[in-house]
Amino acid sequence: MKLTIHGAARQVTGSMHLLQVGQYKILVDCGLDYEKDRSIQSNENFPFDPAEIDVVVLTHAHIDHSGNLPTLVRMGFEGQILCTPPTADLTELLLLDSVSLFMRKAQSGRKNRRGKFNSGSQPLYLQKHVMDTVERFVTIGFNRPFKVNGDIELTFIPIGHLLGAASAVFKVTEDGIEKSIAFTGDVGRKNYPVLDDPSELPDVDYLVTESTYGGRYHTKDKSVEQTLMETIEKACIKEQGRLIIPAFSIGRTQSLVYSLNKIFSSGLLPPVKVFVDSPLAMRSTEVFRKYHYLVNAEAQDFYNRRGDEFEFDNLTYVETLKDSRQVSNYYEPCVIISSAGMLDGGRIQDHLFYNIQNYYCTILFIGYCAKGTLGHRLLRGDPIVHIKDRDLSVYATIKQTDVLSAHGDHDDLMNTVKQLDKGKLKNVFLVHGEMQSMQAFADALTEDGYPVVIPENGVTYLLN
Structure with a gap:
């Protein structure tokens, strides 16, 4: 059995891990890499022949885990993509949204003399490739062992983080010897709005785990509701101003809306108009309703007592672009929730364009912003930012909170590993994190006696 980390090695985005059992090749996740000033087109430079991949296992829908699947299909992959039912539905929405982003960037790029887009503006994939990808989805429920082939069994274990998100646990028989390896995907956190707590993993020989919050701890002195109420x-x-919250449309927005519902429906604050300006958020909320049996017990109890968690008085879902522009002309105090969370696309840029120089505007970040993104530049305190072809001074108040981060922190990551039998565990591979976070996590694990590897990109490890 061989493991090669082809993405999210010593960085956060672009998760892509190759597990080879004999001649059988399994790709775990196939995410977009948008770090280190890479052009989007560089994602088609696979370090292997896509046609040689036998099956893809997708841990969850987020674009840094799923976003390069259509490129894989476009370049020759013909196998199945195994995932949970909510992951299949949410991934389809996200991939179609990615096509829209690609097309907008292409249309804003320069054309050559023949009227065709320059290579740097070409969409990475089109809607046709997304639909070809969706046709390859084969869904598997949680905790139901699935025979990938005669020697490999796959089980999806709930891991929190996002509706449908799972750790992928493989049992492999090789030369008559049974081995096991788990890929955590992204580890969720306990007591997160809407989602269940991560489940305990079975004992395995090898573990590939994310490390986003290695060495870092979430705020524990305030709850989600307290933080939102104060802001x-x-x-x-x-201040009678407006609060703009950039939020990923899938997962973060639903948890945020549910938390606001609890605040306003309980009368903890006077009524304030709330706009959710994201068609993708509307569609993904329908997926949350479709798989309502997978939300946590608190959300189900709220539904039974008060109705839909994702609807309340003074909440408006904004669908059309015309309505979105009218939100900018709403001059009463309001909360605007819009995508994308890192500010590098979507309607959020329009709201920023009109409000970044507004002294009575607060921008609250509730998630991670990768280096190089507009969100990252605002968070580091840049006094001038470039939005929609203009350089604008930053007069709005910039704030950040981690209470709605869907990633487990250092303690959660440590607990994920410590639940496993140390005597059985031969190696822990750290991926999906900045190098500083990986090293902090590795140091803590090593101090506790766990064997740890921080793999380099493209290096193959033999798993005996």
Whole structure:
């Protein structure tokens, strides 16, 4: 059995791991890599022949895990893509949204003399490739062992983080010897709005785990509701201004809306208009409703007592671009939730364009922003930012909170490993994190006696 980390090695995005059992090749995740100033087209430079991959296992829908699947299909992959049912539905939405982003960037790029887009503006894939990808989805429920072939068994274990997200656990028989390896995907956190806590993994010989929050700890002195109440009270009630929250449409927005529902339906704050300006958020919320049996017990109880978690008075879902522009002309205090979370696309850029120089506007970041993104530049305090072909001074208040981060922190990551039998575990491979976080996580594991590897990109490890 061989393992090669082809993505998210010593960085956060672009998860892509090759597990080879004999001649059989399994690709675990196939995400977009948008770090280190890479052009989007560089994602088609696979370090292997896509046609030689036998099967893909997808841990969850987020684009840094799923976003390069259509490129894989476009370049020759013909096998199945195994995932949970919610992951299949959410991934389809995200991939179609990616096509829209690619096309907008292409249309804004320069054309050559023949009227065709320059190579740097070409879409990475088109809607046709997304639909070809969707046709390859084969869905598997949680905790149901699935025979990939005669020697390989796959089980999806709930891991929190996002509806449908799973750790992929493989049992492999090779030369008459049984081996096991688990890929955590992204580890969720306990008591997260809407989602169940991560489940304990079975004992395995090898573990490939994310390390996003290695060495870092989430705020524990305030709850999600307390943080939101304090921010809304200051920005919208005392200052009579507006609060803009960049949020990923899938997962983060649903947890945020549910938390706001609890606040306003309980009368903890005076009514404030809330706009969710994201068609993708609307469609993904329908997926959450479709798989309502997978939300946590608290959300189900709220539904039974008060109705839909994702609807409340003064909440408006904004669908059309015309309606979105009208939100900019709404001059009463309000909360605007819009995508994308890192500000590098979507309607959020329009809201920023009109509000970044507004002293009575607060921008609250509730998630990770990769280096090089507009969100990252705002968070590091750049006084001037470039938005929609203009350089604008930053007068709005910039704030950040981690209470709605869907990633487990250092303690959660450590607990994920410590639940496993140390005597059986031969190696822990750290991926999906900045080098500083990986090293902090590795140091803590090593101190506790765990064998740890921080793999380099493209290096193959023999798993005996």
